[in-house]
Amino acid sequence: MFEARLQQGALLKKVVEAIKDLIEDANFDCNNSGFSLQAMDSSHVSLVALSLRADGFEHYRCDRNVSMGMKLANLSKILKCAGNDDAITMKSEDNGDTITFMFESQNQERLSEFDLKLMDIDSEHLGIPEAEYDATVKLPSSEFQRIVKDLASIGDTVEISVTKDAVKFGTNGDIGSANVMCRQNKSVDKPEESTEIDITEPVALTFALRYLNSFAKATPLSSHVVLKLSKDLPIVVEYHIENVGRLSFFLAPKVEE
Amino acid sequence: APGQKGIMSFFGKK
Helix, strand or coil, rough: CCCEEEECHHHHHHHHHHHCCCCEEEEEEECCCCCEEEEEECCCCCCEEEEEEHHHCCCCEECCCEEEEEHHHHHHHHHHHCCCCCCCEEECCCCCCEEEEEEECCCCCEEEEEHHHHHCCCCEEEEECCCCCEEEEEEHHHHHHHHHHHHHCCCCCCEEEECEEEEEEEEEEEEEEEEEEEEEECCCCCHHHCCCECCCCCCCEEHHHHHHHEEEHHHHHHEEEEEEEECCCCCCEEEECCCEEEEEEEECCCCCC | CCCCCCCCHHCCCC
């Protein structure tokens, strides 16, 4: 059987809220090392990869590898019934056709159970090569969210360019253009506001803002987001979930016609 | 969308 208890159930709620508009349904894969998911959006332009480590759960048991297909909208409906301070336990029997979500309030006075029917979902796993990136930028997740939201009111695409000292986000549209630059700032007294840049090669790539705005729905998961860029490769937009794992998004670049 | 590459042109099927 599979059984996993997450004291901070809100994490699971936030993960599902972050991906439910991007992917319709997905297989959640559970094995000894943890709970994971990989899925493409319906236009096959971006890829979501979630990884929650077994040791990030207070209790984790997985007797055999299982793949549980769920419609994200339905999973979201159920998780919305969990309180923000509830602990969430997921349970499924081997070869079972449902997964049970148990929500426990902090004082343990309220206990609720919801069963979600599992579905058969055809999914293809893509091999994500281990790559050294030309540039890695770590910036406050709220800052990234604001930038992609602001730029989307001007244009459809953003050019992200990284140099040693700064990362620039630029767009053009019918009404005009916009540029936002964030300088490297390894702020010691306010680590949550730091922007850190690590580059081997300056890089500039263009991406669809629609997808970046969708990825930014993961902002509540982490104080920072990590952007990884290499020439002619998909950008990685990564949210680290402290002590538990990470949620990564990959987006193919736009190329000149 | 014009100029938009698919993700599978970068990451192959496992």
